[in-house]
Amino acid sequence: MTDAPRGVYALRARTLDEVAESLTEPGAMLLAGGQSLLPRLRSTPLSQGLLVDLSGVEALRQCTLADGWIRLGSTMTHSAIARSRTILENAPRLAAIAGLIGDEEVRNRGTLGGALREPHPRSDWAACLTALDTTLEVIRPGDGRSTVPLRDYLSNDDLRNEVHLIVEARLRPEALASFHYERQAGDAAGGPNCSIAVSTSYDGVHISKCNIVVTGAAPRTFIATASEEALCGTTATKEHVDAAAALLCDGVTLLDDSEGDPKYRAHLIGSRFTTAIRELLRTAP
Numbered sequence: 001m002t003d004a005p006r007g008v009y010a011l012r013a014r015t016l017d018e019v020a021e022s023l024t025e026p027g028a029m030l031l032a033g034g035q036s037l038l039p040r041l042r043s044t045p046l047s048q049g050l051l052v053d054l055s056g057v058e059a060l061r062q063c064t065l066a067d068g069w070i071r072l073g074s075t076m077t078h079s080a081i082a083r084s085r086t087i088l089e090n091a092p093r094l095a096a097i098a099g100l101i102g103d104e105e106v107r108n109r110g111t112l113g114g115a116l117r118e119p120h121p122r123s124d125w126a127a128c129l130t131a132l133d134t135t136l137e138v139i140r141p142g143d144g145r146s147t148v149p150l151r152d153y154l155s156n157d158d159l160r161n162e163v164h165l166i167v168e169a170r171l172r173p174e175a176l177a178s179f180h181y182e183r184q185a186g187d188a189a190g191g192p193n194c195s196i197a198v199s200t201s202y203d204g205v206h207i208s209k210c211n212i213v214v215t216g217a218a219p220r221t222f223i224a225t226a227s228e229e230a231l232c233g234t235t236a237t238k239e240h241v242d243a244a245a246a247l248l249c250d251g252v253t254l255l256d257d258s259e260g261d262p263k264y265r266a267h268l269i270g271s272r273f274t275t276a277i278r279e280l281l282r283t284a285p
């Protein structure tokens with residue numbers, strides 16, 4: 001393949017090793033369900049490179065529960081996650097999130113890996129799985145497998161700018177017990193509007209840990225770190241929650257489009273955050 005003349009080549013990979021090897025080819029590009037990539041290639045066709053179709057790699061479609069981790073293979077479609085017996089029995093709320101995504105066609109073809117790879121401004125999976133402390137297993141060109149917390153992956157542009165394979169996403173099902181997602185569907189095709197995923201560790205008195213991720217409000221899904229820090233260690237009184245809410249969009253440029261201006265969006269995010277925290281405190285395990 002390395003000595004091939006210029007042009008576009010396609011490889012239907014069968015094994016993880018084949019995919020890993022292909023990553024070192026100049027211009028290698030991975031194709032999963034094609035929901036994001038194919039429209040892009042239609043408007044900007046490739047002139048050269050290797051398109052690697054992942055759909056034949058069985059190892060990437062697996063969903064397992066082992067050692068307390070749920071592992072979601074990266075080419076599981078949203079529909080496959082919604083229907084998976086392992087998910088329905090151990091983490092039904094993940095199935096519910098999968099069922100919220102797009103329309104039937106997007107759910108049947110779009111995959112988890114494709115959804116996490118793109119820094120999509122409206123991404124249910126990026127928001128929810130980051131709030132749930134998910135870890136990704138990835139393969140980089142010429143490298144073995146490594147893991148990266150999704151929280152770091154979201155902002156790691158060095159990694160995002162190079163081709164790499166997301167093998168799987170793994171998380172602890174018990175994380176879902178202290179997780180809440182306030183979502184509103186946007187009117188534009190594709191994705192949530194000003195939605196917020198929150199998870200907390202709350203012992204009935206103090207909040208000792210808090211993840212807050214906002215999607216559908218800014219050019220990228222973002223982590224509200226200032227609010228996380230403001231809420232951690234507090235007793236989550238109304239004053240504490242209001243103070244954290246005021247910091248949600250700190251330093252973030254919010255979208256200004258037909259679905260709302262920045263002021264309206266900031267208001268929506270704040271009120272959804274308050275609802276999420278109230279629900280989490282009310283239902284704390």
Ligand SMILES: Cc1cc2nc3c(=O)[nH]c(=O)nc-3n(C[C@H](O)[C@H](O)[C@H](O)COP(=O)(O)OP(=O)(O)OC[C@H]3O[C@@H](n4cnc5c(N)ncnc54)[C@H](O)[C@@H]3O)c2cc1C
Pocket residue numbers: 029030031032033034035036037038054074075100101102103106109110111112113114115117118120122123124125164165166167189190191192
């Ligand atoms: C009409 C519409 C509605 C949508 N609605 C929603 C919604 O409500 N909520 C939401 O969250 N999302 C929504 N989406 C986004 C959707 O979830 C993604 O388009 C889809 O999941 C992408 O997956 P894919 O398999 O089609 O990726 P592809 O289009 O095949 O690939 C997308 C990108 O990811 C890369 N890639 C794919 N798989 C991997 C992998 N395993 N490892 C590394 N890189 C990889 C590709 O190289 C490419 O750069 C919507 C999309 C559309 C078109």
